[in-house]
Amino acid sequence: MERIANAVRPRLASAVTAAGPRLAGLARAAVRVRPGHLPRLPRPRTGRTWQYTAGAATAGLALAAGVVTVAGPWDASGQRTAERDRAAALERSGGADHGRSGTDAGAPRPAPSAAPVLAGLGGTTSAVGTKKAAPDPEALSGVLGPLLDAPALGGPRSAAVVDVTTGARLYGADAGRALIPASTTKIATAVAALSALGPDHRLTTRTALEPDTRELVLVGGGDPTLTAHTRPDGWAGLRALAADTAGALDRRGIHEITLSYDTTLFTGPALHPIGVNDNLAPVSALTVDEGRTDGSDRGPVTRVADPAADAAARFAGFLKDAGITTTSPGPSKASTRAETLATVSSPPLSALVERMLTNSDNDIAEALARHTALAGGQPASFDGGAEAIATQLRKLGLPMAGAAFHDGSGLDRDDRLTADLLTALLVKAGDPHRPGLRPVLTGLPVAGFTGTLSTRYTDGAAGVVRAKTGTLTGVNTLAGTVVDKDGRLLAFAFLASDTTDAVGAQAALDKAATALAG
Numbered sequence: 221m222e223r224i225a226n227a228v229r230p231r232l233a234s235a236v237t238a239a240g241p242r243l244a245g246l247a248r249a250a251v252r253v254r255p256g257h258l259p260r261l262p263r264p265r266t267g268r269t270w271q272y273t274a275g276a277a278t279a280g281l282a283l284a285a286g287v288v289t290v291a292g293p294w295d296a297s298g299q300r301t302a303e304r305d306r307a308a309a310l311e312r313s314g315g316a317d318h319g320r321s322g323t324d325a326g327a328p329r330p331a332p333s334a335a336p337v338l339a340g341l342g343g344t345t346s347a348v349g350t351k352k353a354a355p356d357p358e359a360l361s362g363v364l365g366p367l368l369d370a371p372a373l374g375g376p377r378s379a380a381v382v383d384v385t386t387g388a389r390l391y392g393a394d395a396g397r398a399l400i401p402a403s404t405t406k407i408a409t410a411v412a413a414l415s416a417l418g419p420d421h422r423l424t425t426r427t428a429l430e431p432d433t434r435e436l437v438l439v440g441g442g443d444p445t446l447t448a449h450t451r452p453d454g455w456a457g458l459r460a461l462a463a464d465t466a467g468a469l470d471r472r473g474i475h476e477i478t479l480s481y482d483t484t485l486f487t488g489p490a491l492h493p494i495g496v497n498d499n500l501a502p503v504s505a506l507t508v509d510e511g512r513t514d515g516s517d518r519g520p521v522t523r524v525a526d527p528a529a530d531a532a533a534r535f536a537g538f539l540k541d542a543g544i545t546t547t548s549p550g551p552s553k554a555s556t557r558a559e560t561l562a563t564v565s566s567p568p569l570s571a572l573v574e575r576m577l578t579n580s581d582n583d584i585a586e587a588l589a590r591h592t593a594l595a596g597g598q599p600a601s602f603d604g605g606a607e608a609i610a611t612q613l614r615k616l617g618l619p620m621a622g623a624a625f626h627d628g629s630g631l632d633r634d635d636r637l638t639a640d641l642l643t644a645l646l647v648k649a650g651d652p653h654r655p656g657l658r659p660v661l662t663g664l665p666v667a668g669f670t671g672t673l674s675t676r677y678t679d680g681a682a683g684v685v686r687a688k689t690g691t692l693t694g695v696n697t698l699a700g701t702v703v704d705k706d707g708r709l710l711a712f713a714f715l716a717s718d719t720t721d722a723v724g725a726q727a728a729l730d731k732a733a734t735a736l737a738g
Contacts, residue, residue, distance in 0.1 A: 440506025488601025589628025
């Protein structure tokens with residue numbers, strides 16, 4: 221608790237001092253968003269809730285003080301409506317269980333966030349200036365330059381810092397140089413998917429009964445979060461689909477069935493160019509629990525060789541438990557005449573994006589790249605997904621010079637991004653006119669508390685830095701946002717190549733991000 225208090229106290233005082241004169245009476249200008257704009261997510265059960273709440277409060281206070289427009293829209297109590305509805309999904313320290321499908325009537329109520337504090341400060345839909353100007357670029361260069369020249373950062377490197385409110389670049393060092401981005405690629409994938417599909421889009425897995433042959437087809441909808449866990453906690457459940465399907469068959473007097481499965485939504489190679497790897501299962505339109513073999517929900521682990529066959533076999537077992545006997549399942553394709561018997565749908569895309577970014581989930585990233593391709597009329601393959609991501613980013617007017625995509629996860633070493641593009645993506649996600657992109661910011665790991673940053677910044681800017689990490693052999697990257705001491709939201713991107721000490725490189729990048737916090 222002492223670390224939390226020390227992290228919160230100085231930024232609370234600074235945020236209130238900077239913003240106080242400008243925020244009086246702004247509650248009257250608050251705009252109410254219609255109910256149901258975003259789905260309400262359950263509070264995951266986790267022992268780290270108190271840690272996240274403290275970290276979120278810190279960042280939320282400073283963000284409210286300096287750049288209220290970035291976080292809007294707001295309701296009459298002064299709390300950002302989207303943040304309120306997604307609060308539960310953001311509390312978790314990372315994992316597979318921080319969202320819901322919107323159909324679980326018995327789920328816990330959303331966790332409280334910073335409503336009392338924000339109501340005291342007031343809410344607004346217009347920009348709020350701070351008492352102090354943006355950081356001086358020359359002074360910032362004097363601070364960041366030596367930190368980013370650290371020997372631990374290897375050879376070629378690229379860096380940029382941008383004021384999210386104004387879009388002005390405050391610092392750049394080879395910011396237009398394209399380097400291997402590693403998992404910061406997922407920021408681009410998130411922006412592209414949300415732009416193409418919208419934050420409320422859901423992925424549906426279904427069963428269909430062929431009218432003539434009485435063949436039952438399990439049709440994959442490309443949901444990478446489909447789970448066979450006894451308690452799905454809001455994610456689409458394979459057990460529930462089996463129970464509903466068995467009920468539909470029983471009502472038709474059917475208790476023996478030929479079982480098949482359909483994976484034709486996705487095309488092209490299932491195996492990533494890196495080959496068999498514990499960080500990613502073969503990509504399939506039908507997979508359960510990401511093909512994991514140990515019951516885990518994050519991190520590297522041995523995967524099943526054929527996720528679709530594994531999912532179908534488990535589905536057959538659940539049907540058997542419900543009184544339906546099946547043949548051994550095999551691949552097929554549901555006809556247009558097949559009758560849909562039952563469906564389960566994922567939580568909204570916003571929740572999938574947040575989970576992907578918080579946990580650096582490669583399986584979700586590759587699935588979302590394929591859905592982006594489908595939305596744009598491209599083949600749902602590695603190549604089609606890569607092209608679709610680039611197409612969506614060009615439509616948004618982002619700086620694409622030097623950028624090259626070969627996948628959605630960043631595992632491909634041929635991917636190239638620039639610090640300019642990464643910061644532009646974060647600024648776009650904070651655009652008050654594009655609230656559908658906000659999950660890109662809310663899904664970023666919180667320093668010292670959640671996801672891939674949960675064990676970093678323990679002696680630094682805990683709760684103030686939010687960033688996507690990237691690590692491959694010889695590559696270390698970091699891109700995200702930080703609230704400075706004056707309550708101003710900054711976007712940053714640091715890319716380093718030819719590193720030889722991953723731990724040392726991470727520490728160097730963390731020091732640079734901490735310096736931005738002031």
